[in-house]
Amino acid sequence: xxxxxxVLIAKPGLDGHDRGxxxxxxxxxDAGMEVIYTGIKQTPESIARTALQEDVDVxxxxxxxxxxxxxxxxxxxxxxxxxxxHILVIAGGIIPKxxxxxxxxxxxxxxxxPGSSLEDIVSFIRANVPQSTND
Amino acid sequence: xxxxxxxxxxNQDERIxxxxxxxxxxxxxxxxxxxxxxxxxTTSKTYVxxxxxxxxxxxxxxxxxxxxxxxxxxxxxxxxxxxxNKMSGGALLGDRIRMAPLFSKPNVFIRSMSNRGIFGGVNxxxxxxxxxxxxxxxxxxxxxxxxxxxxxxDIADIAxxxxxxxxxESGDSIQxxxxxxxxxxxxYVINKIDLAGAERMEYMLRENMKTQxxxxxxxKIVKIQANQRKHMDVLLQTIQEHKxxxxxxxxxxxxxxxxxxxxxxxxxIDRFTSRFIDPIxxxxxxxxxxxxxxxxxxxxxxxIDHVLLSIxxxxxx
Numbered sequence: 001x002x003x004x005x006x007v008l009i010a011k012p013g014l015d016g017h018d019r020g021x022x023x024x025x026x027x028x029x030d031a032g033m034e035v036i037y038t039g040i041k042q043t044p045e046s047i048a049r050t051a052l053q054e055d056v057d058v059x060x061x062x063x064x065x066x067x068x069x070x071x072x073x074x075x076x077x078x079x080x081x082x083x084x085x086h087i088l089v090i091a092g093g094i095i096p097k098x099x100x101x102x103x104x105x106x107x108x109x110x111x112x113x114p115g116s117s118l119e120d121i122v123s124f125i126r127a128n129v130p131q132s133t134n135d
Numbered sequence: 136x137x138x139x140x141x142x143x144x145x146n147q148d149e150r151i152x153x154x155x156x157x158x159x160x161x162x163x164x165x166x167x168x169x170x171x172x173x174x175x176x177t178t179s180k181t182y183v184x185x186x187x188x189x190x191x192x193x194x195x196x197x198x199x200x201x202x203x204x205x206x207x208x209x210x211x212x213x214x215x216x217x218x219x220n221k222m223s224g225g226a227l228l229g230d231r232i233r234m235a236p237l238f239s240k241p242n243v244f245i246r247s248m249s250n251r252g253i254f255g256g257v258n259x260x261x262x263x264x265x266x267x268x269x270x271x272x273x274x275x276x277x278x279x280x281x282x283x284x285x286x287x288x289d290i291a292d293i294a295x296x297x298x299x300x301x302x303x304e305s306g307d308s309i310q311x312x313x314x315x316x317x318x319x320x321x322x323y324v325i326n327k328i329d330l331a332g333a334e335r336m337e338y339m340l341r342e343n344m345k346t347q348x349x350x351x352x353x354x355k356i357v358k359i360q361a362n363q364r365k366h367m368d369v370l371l372q373t374i375q376e377h378k379x380x381x382x383x384x385x386x387x388x389x390x391x392x393x394x395x396x397x398x399x400x401x402x403x404i405d406r407f408t409s410r411f412i413d414p415i416x417x418x419x420x421x422x423x424x425x426x427x428x429x430x431x432x433x434x435x436x437x438x439i440d441h442v443l444l445s446i447x448x449x450x451x452x
Contacts, residue, residue: 003161004249026227028225030222030225031223035226037231038232045239046238046239049238054245083150
């Protein structure tokens with residue numbers, strides 16, 4: 001029996017627009033993944049603790065507020081503190097091209113600006129999800 | 136490995152508990168068996184509260200309000216079960232949205248589970264997960280399920296107290312009757328009492344409630360407004376009353392014995408199926424039976440007899 005990929009879709013910070021996050025959540029569900037969605041306005045610590053308790057393989061961050069350069073490093077720090085460095089972290093939202101190198105440097109593996117294809121996201125996750133994290 | 140898991144669980148290490156739930160849920164070979172041996176070797180002192188009711192009744196909001204009201208010294212595990220998508224096997228688990236205020240509480244552990252419908256339901260692992268929390272010496276486990284006849288396990292088989300939640304706006308109280316929830320409820324919660332129809336719903340429930348004349352527990356009705364934390368004290372008090380009743384009447388023991396019996400039955404059926412039934416269904420001779428049924432040259436009963444005879448032979452071996 002294959003184990004379904006578990007994904008946490010989280011919205012850090014103060015923006016309240018979660019249409020994009022919900023569309024991604026639904027697409028991943030339809031692709032056979034178990035998707036946990038926690039709603040808007042999550043703190044970096046609560047995102048990391050949810051990822052910990054839910055034992056997810058993937059964390060998808062959605063952000064439209066422009067605070068990604070501040071919030072994402074915080075989230076990565078909290079993940080590290082919880083020994084969750086194995087989790088595949090990806091992000092989407094309003095993220096200027098110029099910011100992408102910095103975000104990749106802190107460990108975010110892929111960044112999806114508006115207009116990204118859902119198929120691409122699904123296949124990226126499938127190809128890069130950490131293997132057998134239960135061993 | 137198993138030693139690390141045991142120590143981690145006993146130390147209430149959230150990382151290890153989370154990993155262990157995955158091991159049990161995914162039935163990871165060898166490790167899940169050794170883990171089960173560990174966790175079932177303890178007497179359960181954990182109180183299990185089952186919460187069920189139609190989607191939109193306010194179960195997650197109620198849990199948030201309840202847990203926020205409860206003593207923060209108590210270790211509480213929450214398991215929220217949502218249905219999986221029959222086509223893809225995926226699931227959207229959104230119960231956490233209403234529980235966000237609990238994320239920062241160090242005494243609360245929340246786990247979202249899919250019922251993994253196409254893999255045969257959650258019934259095999261939910262018992263294990265409850266037992267895991269017991270082994271970790273959690274005081275309370277809350278299990279939330281959608282209770283509209285779609286979940287394969289009966290919440291009454293796992294919970295010490297069954298709470299059925301409904302709301303006036305979900306309107307059709309007949310659904311509660313149809314889903315067989317009247318029979319299993321120890322308490323009914325009418326949520327969203329600020330909405331029209333709450334009175335009528337209470338009346339309907341009272342009319343259909345079973346009445347006990349032999350001194351055993353009669354289901355209670357509690358009216359609340361969870362999002363405003365209204366009447367949460369009454370809810371807590373009613374839970375306490377039921378706990379006291381269970382203890383006084385030795386019901387905790389009886390219920391748990393029944394739960395254990397069902398758990399063991401489930402595990403045996405599961406293992407028996409994969410060891411004896413599934414291999415036979417893969418055989419060419421069974422395929423031939425199917426072919427013959429479709430062609431009209433053999434009957435349904437002949438195919439069943441064929442399987443049963445093959446099982447008997449295998450078992451004798």
